[in-house]
Each structure stands twice: as C-alpha cells, then as structure tokens.
Amino acid sequence: MSKLLLIVTIAGERVALPAEAVESVVELDTLIHVPRAAPHIAGLSALRSRVLTVIDCMRSLDLGVTDCSDEIREAAVVELDGHVYALIVDLVEDVVEALSEPQPVRAAMGPGWERVSLGMVETEQGPMLLVDVAALVAGVEAKAA
Amino acid sequence: MDDLISEFIAECREMLEALGGEVVAWEATPNDRARLDSIFRFVHTVKGNCGFFDFPRLEALSHAAEDTLAEVRAGRRQADSALVSAVLAIIDRISEMVAALEAGDEIVSGDDTLLIQALEPSTEVLSPTVAAPVGDMQAKVAAPRTIRLSVELLDRLMSGVSDMVLARNELARRLREAPNDVPVDGAFERLSSIIADMRDSITRTRMQRIENLFVALPRLVRDLSADLGKQVLVDIEGGDVELDREMIEMIRDPLTHIIRNAVDHGIETPAERLKAGKREIGLLIVSARQSGNQILIAIQDDGRGINGKRLVEKAISAGLVKKSEAADLSKREQLALIFEAGLSTASQVTAVSGRGVGMDVVRSNIERIGGIVEVDSSVGEGTRMTLRVPLTLTIIPALTVSVAGQSFAIPRSAIDEIVRANGASVTLERLGGAGVATIRGRRVPEIALAEVLGLESDVPDEERSLVVLRPAGADVYALAVDRIHDHEELVVKPAAPAIMATGLYAGTTLADDGSPILLFDPAGIAKVGGVKLEAQDRAARIADQPTAAVVDDTQVLLFRGLDGGRRAMRLAVVDRIEEVPSASVRPGAGQLRVQLGETILPLAGVNGDLPAEKIRLFRMSDGTREIGYAFREVIDLSVVGSEILAAMAPGEVSGVTLVSGEPAELVDAHWLFANFAGTANVPTEQLICRLPADDPWMQNMLRPIVEAAGYRVVSDVEDVEADLAILPETFNQGVAAARTIRLRSEPDPLSEKDETIYRYDRAALLTALKSASAGRR
Numbered sequence: 072m073s074k075l076l077l078i079v080t081i082a083g084e085r086v087a088l089p090a091e092a093v094e095s096v097v098e099l100d101t102l103i104h105v106p107r108a109a110p111h112i113a114g115l116s117a118l119r120s121r122v123l124t125v126i127d128c129m130r131s132l133d134l135g136v137t138d139c140s141d142e143i144r145e146a147a148v149v150e151l152d153g154h155v156y157a158l159i160v161d162l163v164e165d166v167v168e169a170l171s172e173p174q175p176v177r178a179a180m181g182p183g184w185e186r187v188s189l190g191m192v193e194t195e196q197g198p199m200l201l202v203d204v205a206a207l208v209a210g211v212e213a214k215a216a
Numbered sequence: 217m218d219d220l221i222s223e224f225i226a227e228c229r230e231m232l233e234a235l236g237g238e239v240v241a242w243e244a245t246p247n248d249r250a251r252l253d254s255i256f257r258f259v260h261t262v263k264g265n266c267g268f269f270d271f272p273r274l275e276a277l278s279h280a281a282e283d284t285l286a287e288v289r290a291g292r293r294q295a296d297s298a299l300v301s302a303v304l305a306i307i308d309r310i311s312e313m314v315a316a317l318e319a320g321d322e323i324v325s326g327d328d329t330l331l332i333q334a335l336e337p338s339t340e341v342l343s344p345t346v347a348a349p350v351g352d353m354q355a356k357v358a359a360p361r362t363i364r365l366s367v368e369l370l371d372r373l374m375s376g377v378s379d380m381v382l383a384r385n386e387l388a389r390r391l392r393e394a395p396n397d398v399p400v401d402g403a404f405e406r407l408s409s410i411i412a413d414m415r416d417s418i419t420r421t422r423m424q425r426i427e428n429l430f431v432a433l434p435r436l437v438r439d440l441s442a443d444l445g446k447q448v449l450v451d452i453e454g455g456d457v458e459l460d461r462e463m464i465e466m467i468r469d470p471l472t473h474i475i476r477n478a479v480d481h482g483i484e485t486p487a488e489r490l491k492a493g494k495r496e497i498g499l500l501i502v503s504a505r506q507s508g509n510q511i512l513i514a515i516q517d518d519g520r521g522i523n524g525k526r527l528v529e530k531a532i533s534a535g536l537v538k539k540s541e542a543a544d545l546s547k548r549e550q551l552a553l554i555f556e557a558g559l560s561t562a563s564q565v566t567a568v569s570g571r572g573v574g575m576d577v578v579r580s581n582i583e584r585i586g587g588i589v590e591v592d593s594s595v596g597e598g599t600r601m602t603l604r605v606p607l608t609l610t611i612i613p614a615l616t617v618s619v620a621g622q623s624f625a626i627p628r629s630a631i632d633e634i635v636r637a638n639g640a641s642v643t644l645e646r647l648g649g650a651g652v653a654t655i656r657g658r659r660v661p662e663i664a665l666a667e668v669l670g671l672e673s674d675v676p677d678e679e680r681s682l683v684v685l686r687p688a689g690a691d692v693y694a695l696a697v698d699r700i701h702d703h704e705e706l707v708v709k710p711a712a713p714a715i716m717a718t719g720l721y722a723g724t725t726l727a728d729d730g731s732p733i734l735l736f737d738p739a740g741i742a743k744v745g746g747v748k749l750e751a752q753d754r755a756a757r758i759a760d761q762p763t764a765a766v767v768d769d770t771q772v773l774l775f776r777g778l779d780g781g782r783r784a785m786r787l788a789v790v791d792r793i794e795e796v797p798s799a800s801v802r803p804g805a806g807q808l809r810v811q812l813g814e815t816i817l818p819l820a821g822v823n824g825d826l827p828a829e830k831i832r833l834f835r836m837s838d839g840t841r842e843i844g845y846a847f848r849e850v851i852d853l854s855v856v857g858s859e860i861l862a863a864m865a866p867g868e869v870s871g872v873t874l875v876s877g878e879p880a881e882l883v884d885a886h887w888l889f890a891n892f893a894g895t896a897n898v899p900t901e902q903l904i905c906r907l908p909a910d911d912p913w914m915q916n917m918l919r920p921i922v923e924a925a926g927y928r929v930v931s932d933v934e935d936v937e938a939d940l941a942i943l944p945e946t947f948n949q950g951v952a953a954a955r956t957i958r959l960r961s962e963p964d965p966l967s968e969k970d971e972t973i974y975r976y977d978r979a980a981l982l983t984a985l986k987s988a989s990a991g992r993r
Binding site for chain 2: 104105106107112117121124209
C-alpha cells in the first residue's frame with residue numbers, strides 16, 4: 072500500500088506533502104497579524120472554532136514573502152504537537168500516489184529547499200520533492216538557533 | 217461522604233486497570249524500578265485513603281504491602297518471586313474489596329494475616345490464593361448516578377457548540393440581508409437562545425470552582441490532626457477561582473499529599489508549639505488565586521519548617537547527591553531535594569505519611585499538566601508550598617483593547633486601574649527616552665503598546681488610555697493603548713510555540729465574532745518593553761510621600777446617592793465598589809447590614825428606596841473596620857479644593873462644595889465609621905475641643921487630627937465646657953475654653969512674642985494637643 076501525496080505549489084515549485092499529515096485544505100480569508108512573532112508566522116486565522124497559526128511557506132523557505140493582503144489564500148491545514156497550523160501555498164493541485172520510497176536527492180538544491188527536504192519520490196507525474204511539514208512550521212530561524 | 221467514597225472507588229479502579237499490565241511485567245522483571253514505583257504509589261494511595269474512610273482491612277493490607285515495597289525500594293530486600301506473588305495477592309485482594317464496595321456492599325470481616333505473613337522474608341511460600349470470600353462477586357453493581365466522560369469528548373462537544381455559534385452568526389447576517397419574514401425570525405430567535413444556553417452549559421461542564429476541591433480539606437485536616445494529637449486551624453481563601461475540571465482532578469492528589477505532609481511533619485504538637493513560643497493551634501492556609509496566565513495554589517503552615525541541611529545529609533546517605541556537589545547547593549536547591557524520590561525528612565514512619573513517597577509523586581503529577589511546585593521554608597517559622605498550574609483552557613475575564621486597529625486581550629486580574637492619558641491626575645514625562653507616568657502622585661514606568669509591538673499607531677500620546685498593570689509580582693507599570701473596548705470572558709488556549717517564543721502572549725482565544733484574539737502576558741510585555749520590575753515599587757512609594765504631605769486638593773468620587781443627591785466621597789477611604797443583589801441587604805442587630813461573600817458589613821447611605829435587583833455600594837475601610845455605603849451611580853472622579861462650606865452640625869454630610877462646577881455634598885467618612893462601624897469604646901470622659909464650625913479648613917483638615925488625638929469636637933457656639941479651643945489668629949470673638957491655641961497661616965511668626973502655631977506644623981500642633989490633655993488629667 073503506497074502513500075498518498077498532496078501536490079502543492081510553493082514559490083512556483085511543485086512539491087509533495089505527505090497527505091496523511093494534511094487534515095484539510097481551506098481558503099483563508101481573515102488573517103490576524105501577530106506582532107513580534109517570527110517572520111514566517113503570517114498570523115492567526117480561525118477554522119470554525121479552532122485558532123490556526125498561519126505559516127507563510129515562502130517566508131519559511133526564505134524564498135520571499137507571500138502577499139496575503141488582497142485575496143483569499145489557499146492553505147493546507149496540519150496538526151503538529153497539539154497545535155493546528157495552516158500552510159499558505161500558491162496552489163493546491165492534486166492528490167497522487169507515491170510510487171517509491173523517498174530517495175535522497177543527490178543534486179544540489181536551493182538553500183531553502185535543502186532544509187525541508189525528506190527526499191525525492193516517484194509519482195505518475197514524475198519525481199517530486201517530499202517536504203517535511205515540521206520543518207516548514209519551524210521556519211528558517213529554527214535552523215540558526 | 218458517599219461522594220468521596222465513590223471518588224475513591226473510581227480512582228482505585230482506574231489505578232488497578234492501569235496497573236494490570238505493570239503487575240505482570242513486574243513479575244517478569246522484579247528489578248524494574250519504574251514498575252516497582254508505580255505499584256508502590258498505588259498501595260500508598262490506597263493506604264492514605266483508607267485511613268480517611270475507616271476501612272481497617274484495606275488499610276492493614278496496603279500498609280503491609282507498602283512497608284515491604286519500601287524495603288525493596290531502599291535496597292534492603294530483593295524482590296524475589298515469593299515477594300512478588302505475595303504483593304500481587306494483596307493487590308488482587310484489594311481489587312476484590314474495591315469491587316465489593318462498588319457494588320454497595322460492606323467489606324465483610326475476614327482474615328488477611330496469611331496474605332500479610334506471606335510478605336515476611338522468612339516465611340515459606342504460603343499459597344497466597346487462599347482468599348476469604350469477600351462477598352458475592354455476582355452482586356449487581358449499583359446503578360451509577362454519575363458517569364465519567366473523557367475530557368476529549370467534552371472538548372469535541374465544546375468545539376461543536378462553538379462552530380454552531382459561528383454558523384448562527386453567519387445565518388443572522390444572511391437573515392438581516394434577506395427581506396423580513398416574521399415566522400423565520402421567530403424561529404431563528406428560538407434557535408439562538410437554545411444555542412446560547414447550550415454553550416453556557418457546555419462551558420460549565422469543563423469549568424469548576426476550585427471550591428469543589430477545597431471543600432474536603434477541613435475534614436481531612438481535622439481527621440489527620442485528631443489522629444496525630446495536634447490542633448490545626450485551616451484557613452481557605454480564593455475558593456471562587458475557576459479551573460478546568462481536568463486540572464482540578466490532576467491537582468487533587470498532590471494537594472492532599474502536601475496537606476498531609478504539612479499536618480504530619482510541618483505542624484508541631486501543642487506542647488512543642490508552646491515551648492517554641494507559638495500558639496497551641498497551628499495554622500494552615502490554603503489559598504488559590506489567578507496570576508497572569510497561571511493559577512497559584514499556596515499551602516502555608518506555621519510549623520517547624522524544613523531543615524535544608526538535614527535534607528542534604530539524607531540525600532547524601534541515600535546516594536541522591538554526591539558529597540562534593542552537596543556543598544554547592546543553594547538554599548533553594550537544598551529545599552528542592554524533598555521532591556527527590558526516596559527521600560523523607562520524617563525521622564519516624566507514621567501511618568499518615570513519611571516514607572519519601574508523596575513529594576516526588578506531587579512533582580511528577582504537577583509537571584505532567586505543565587505546572588511547577590515551589591517550596592519555601594524557614595526553620596521554626598513554617599513552610600510554604602506553591603503549586604503553579606497553567607491557565608490554559610480556563611475561562612478568564614479579560615479586557616479587550618486595540619492598538620493600530622488590531623484588538624488584543626489583557627487578563628483582568630492583572631489590571632490595577634485604567635486612566636486617560638489626558639486626565640487631570642495624570643502627567644506623562646519622558647526621561648532619557650523612557651516614559652514615566654505620574655498618576656495621582658505615583659510614578660510608574662509607561663510603555664506604549666504600539667512601540668512594544670512595532671506597530672504604527674495614529675493616535676497621539678495624550679489621547680491614549682493608560683492601563684495600569686500589576687503582573688504576578690507586586691510592581692506596576694502603565695501600558696498606553698489606543699482604545700479600550702470591552703470586558704469579555706475568554707476561553708484561552710495555548711498558542712503555537714513560535715508565538716509563545718515572543719514572550720508577549722499568554723495564549724490565543726476566539727472572540728464572540730469568531731475572530732482570533734491574542735491574550736497578552738503582562739509580565740512578558742514589561743520584559744520586552746524594558747521595564748525593570750524589581751526596584752520599581754520603592755521608588756513609586758517615595759514619589760508618593762511629598763505629594764501626600766502638600767496635598768490641598770482631595771481626590772473624590774462624585775456619585776449619586778439612593779435619594780438622587782449629588783455627593784462626593786474622598787477616594788482614599790473607598791476600598792472598592794461592589795455590586796450585590798438587593799436581597800443581601802437586611803436589617804440585623806439594630807441597623808442595616810449587607811452581606812458580601814463571607815462577610816457582613818454595616819450599610820450606610822440608605823436614604824432612599826433600594827433598587828429592586830442589584831445594589832451598588834462603596835466598600836470603605838479605615839484600616840481595621842469596614843462599612844458599606846450604598847449609592848445609585850458613580851458620576852466621575854474629581855478633585856475638590858479646600859473651599860468647603862461646612863455643615864452646621866456633624867452628620868453624614870460634612871459640607872457642600874463645588875465639584876466640576878456644580879455643588880455636591882461631601883460625605884464625612886469619619887462620621888460614617890463613628891456611627892456605623894459598631895460603637896467603639898468611646899471614653900466616657902472625653903476631652904472637648906472647640907473648632908469654629910464655619911471654618912472649612914478647620915473642619916476638613918484639622919478636625920481629623922484633633923479627633924485622632926482623642927478630642928470630641930464641638931462648634932464654637934455649642935453650650936458645653938470645652939477643654940481647648942483652636943482658632944485662627946484672625947478670629948476675634950471670645951470663645952469659652954480652658955485653653956486656646958491660635959493658628960497662623962504664615963510659616964514665620966510675626967514677632968518674638970507670637971505664640972501662634974503655623975497651621976501646617978503638624979508636630980507643634982500635636983504637642984500642643986497633647987499638653988492640653990495632660991493639663992486636664
């Protein structure tokens with residue numbers, strides 16, 4: 072039984088998130104800013120009665136800032152250590168089946184991607200980078216600390 | 217009592233279920249320390265509770281098992297298979313008895329000596345399964361009146377209801393946009409109120425007043441102290457603090473252990489206490505209060521305290537610390553040794569406590585819910601244990617404020633007062649870039665919230681409001697916010713680690729409209745804002761003194777009395793404002809009295825009809841006694857000058873003055889206390905002093921001093937024999953008195969012969985007052 076993957080686009084790159092980690096995909100509208108929090112914390116939002124901590128994935132990868140001001144953003148909801156996070160992505164595409172176990176990527180990746188990589192998986196749509204959700208949530212500062 | 221027993225049974229069953237696997241595993245590896253500890257804790261808990269409930273058979277069994285296991289823990293015995301099976305047999309017997317109790321049967325008397333003997337090291341392995349019949353195991357288990365639900369289920373219910381509230385809000389918005397349809401609106405209204413009710417009750421299922429936990433304590437202490445031949449008085453405070461139900465369950469055992477230890481080891485016997493120069497009766501204070509994002513439960517006794525040095529010696533002999541390390545331990549670290557497993561300060565093992573179990577269990581239980589236990593003790597003076605448990609999932613009253621258009625919540629418990637930055641009694645200054653606010657003569661550091669948060673605020677400094685905060689410590693600071701909104705009751709949840717890392721927030725919560733709000737941690741804001749909290753308090757007090765000495769303006773609360781009269785009350789005598797149901801006002805012992813929680817106060821100010829439902833009152837204190845003063849509404853906080861037209865005769869109103877451009881009657885707090893706070897022992901032979909009745913300065917400023925010196929004050933025309941008259945130097949009429957003191961208004965005397973006293977020379981005045989009274993006696 073192979074694992075399911077959620078294909079999303081972050082910073083123009085198509086990557087895979089482990090589907091079992093993703094609770095749901097939501098559209099965020101309101102976003103409450105958290106002053107003085109780490110830069111990749113885009114703010115807080117509410118999903119029904121739960122408070123979501125919204126993570127700006129681009130910022131977390133140190134690849135730029137997602138513009139959250141104008142439109143409704145798509146986000147993948149994940150739960151980690153009892154806290155619920157929403158990962159802002161450019162686009163949520165599809166759910167596909169993983170055809171292989173993650174393999175180490177031997178080519179040199181961009182600095183942001185290296186930190187969150189769990190390896191490369193084969194899919195029907197070609198090889199995909201499998202992203203570590205916890206590393207995305209921790210953000211780029213966690214590595215420095 | 218039945219409730220307590222069913223609690224005990226439920227607890228035993230839970231522990232037995234959890235223990236099921238452990239017991240088997242322990243049998244396989246008798247040297248497994250962790251398993252040994254958990255079995256030991258079980259028998260210890262059973263033993264403790266049995267003493268309380270009077271189940272002698274259970275107690276004998278568990279005590280025997282505990283003794284044996286303690287030997288093993290101390291390394292004096294090896295856990296061989298004979299010992300293991302003997303202990304297991306005892307656990308089986310205990311579970312049979314618990315089952316019998318659960319079915320509502322008495323524990324039949326039976327013989328357990330064989331089981332207990334099996335624990336002895338020398339004994340041949342007896343068949344431990346020879347069990348006396350405990351009761352008909354087939355007996356129907358009595359139908360439970362309560363059920364136990366998992367907190368998780370309650371959480372799901374709660375979030376379901378919250379979602380319903382949000383869906384209702386959405387529907388309400390849609391309905392407002394749609395054309396009016398009366399039947400639909402009616403149905404919606406009904407739905408709304410049902411949802412609101414449901415939300416209330418679901419919320420209540422999780423919350424409990426900590427009183428529920430405290431209510432069993434007096435009995436526990438009474439029984440313990442009776443067993444030990446001690447006298448202990450329990451004082452319980454703060455029972456109305458609300459705590460998550462799960463939290464209360466988690467605190468119950470640790471609290472019981474600590475109290476047991478305090479009574480057993482802390483408080484001495486009456487004879488020892490007398491010898492040490494203390495009262496025979498020991499005092500045990502259990503208090504709960506909310507402090508920032510934590511609930512603090514303190515258990516304080518005035519017993520013999522903990523000897524840190526002896527703890528260290530014990531710890532060394534038990535192999536917990538190395539000798540070389542021991543010398544470096546601070547006093548705090550020494551005391552913290554009592555939380556180590558296998559260490560006990562009691563020199564004698566008693567039936568109540570004292571085998572080094574308990575405190576380690578206490579710490580692990582509290583830490584499991586994210587709390588901490590602190591101990592502070594001085595030898596001979598007593599011990600104070602403080603449990604700090606997190607606020608998470610508790611409902612806290614909060615004030616919502618906004619800055620730069622974003623709302624935040626501040627826990628109300630930390631708020632001292634709220635003032636407007638442009639108010640009459642407030643000045644803002646900047647010293648080397650740091651903000652200092654002077655609020656009624658008190659200097660407090662000021663922080664602009666917008667700066668701390670790095671937000672741009674378009675509200676100018678002087679239009680902000682200052683929230684004076686008192687974080688967990690005792691020091692205050694003022695936080696400037698753009699706008700104050702509302703009081704709300706919020707269910708606070710922990711925020712994600714990345715948000716907590718800022719140090720500014722205590723958690724997140726959802727406002728009524730479903731949007732997330734951040735709750736501030738007042739101590740964290742002070743820290744990030746760079747306020748030094750420690751040294752602040754003294755400086756604040758020093759700034760207070762000079763202003764108090766030269767004050768000519770008096771802060772007053774302007775309010776409307778029950779009769780509609782516009783009155784003013786000196787702010788200093790008002791402790792706080794309370795609101796109570798009108799039903800709690802009733803006549804008693806010759807005057808009206810009002811019940812405020814646990815206390816009953818004399819009630820003044822009832823000069824009109826009482827409002828039908830709720831009555832508001834000032835709670836006033838003169839330092840030792842308290843009275844209440846009923847009023848209709850507070851108009852404003854204001855200042856009166858010294859131009860007061862004194863009343864013709866002493867009474868509730870001492871005079872009339874202009875406050876905010878309109879006349880107001882100034883209430884005479886002194887008269888209120890004299891007439892309402894119970895007839896104090898007024899000396900029969902009181903000295904009499906005349907003061908001109910129409911001199912406002914004398915009546916308002918001088919009179920309290922004269923009265924404090926023991927004089928009865930009369931007016932200059934009243935027909936009595938006066939011992940003393942105090943007059944302004946310009947007062948020309950003759951006044952009959954044995955002695956006269958004249959006051960001048962200039963600091964320097966006009967000539968050498970001038971015998972007048974400067975009217976603000978307090979020392980000279982008091983000397984004159986004293987010598988006049990000495991002349992009489």
